[in-house]
Amino acid sequence: MKGVVFTEFLEMVEDKFSPEVADKIIEASHTETGGAYTSVGTYHHAELIEMVVNLSKISGLDSALLIKTFGEYLFSSFVKLYPEFFTNTTSCFPFLELIDNHVHCEVRKLYPDAELPTFKTHKPNNNTLVMTYHSERPFAPLAEGLICGAICYFQEKIDLKISDLSGGENTHVEFTLSAH
Ligand code: HEM
Structure with missing residues (x-):
């Protein structure tokens, strides 16, 4: 899965929870790069799922709800990152x-x-x-x-x-x- 999805996910966690929570879920997950994602890199989608599961444990919120909330957040990110898809x-x-x-x-x-x-x-x-x-x-x-x-x-x-x-x-x- 492209890194842009990971970088936006961690940004959402920092915004909606806190930078400390973002650090905690990275630490608790088996990530190949220790949570250092670049938007053009490619990483295994299981890393994203593991971070969501750990966020669910910390926040007490359901994983599917967290992914859905992330989808809404990601849409606004796409509007900013890829404005060409919205002009027409x-x-x-x-x-x-x-x-x-x-x-x-x-x-x-x-x-x-x-x-x-x-x-x-x-x-x-x-x-x-x-x-x-x-x-x-x-x-x-x-x-x-x-x-x-x-x-x-x-x-x-x-x-x-x-x-x-x-x-x-x-x-x-x-x-x-x-x-x-
Ligand atoms: C401007 C709008 C959009 C852009 C630029 C965009 C771009 C992307 C990118 C870069 C990925 C990651 C690909 C990868 O993991 O390697 C992705 C995945 C995905 N996109 Fe879009 N997308 C857009 C809109 C949408 C919309 C509106 C939907 C839903 C109807 C959607 C559904 C998905 C889903 C579900 C995935 C995750 C991969 C999977 O399900 O297997 N995307 N998209």
Whole structure:
């Protein structure tokens, strides 16, 4: 997983908890580089999961909730770090429909070793977007947070329903967004 995800995660922990908590979770986790991540580096996604589990132990908050919260935070980071993806979009559904074929495609050009999920989308009607997340990694709660971040960014009234098709594994999940 690209280092940008790790650096943003630790920044969120410093902001929402404290720098001491960030140090504690790094110490408690088996990280290859002792928590020294660079945004262009590549690290094993299990390190992120271990840090989340340790943050959950320290904070008493559920791991899935922490990853979802991180997804929302990461979305605002992406808005700042990659403004080019936001210049031509004014609403949520068209933006999300382009994650697979445009945004993540461009990410792959920037970072050829990026490990990206796939999102199949369809619109059963004008007010509904169904996004199906598929990954070898269990980051559906991250996708949920990123989708919530997008809804918030575009300031639209959209309900989100989540259905795990991987029996709770978080690797194959259907997100149904209903605009009202
Ligand atoms: C401008 C917007 C976005 C940018 C620049 C972006 C970029 C990235 C990058 C750099 C990674 C890390 C790749 C790696 O680990 O090697 C990533 C992973 C991921 N992205 Fe995006 N992304 C964006 C929007 C979104 C949105 C809106 C969603 C949800 C619908 C999403 C879902 C995910 C998920 C779930 C992962 C974790 C990998 C996995 O699930 O296997 N991304 N993205």
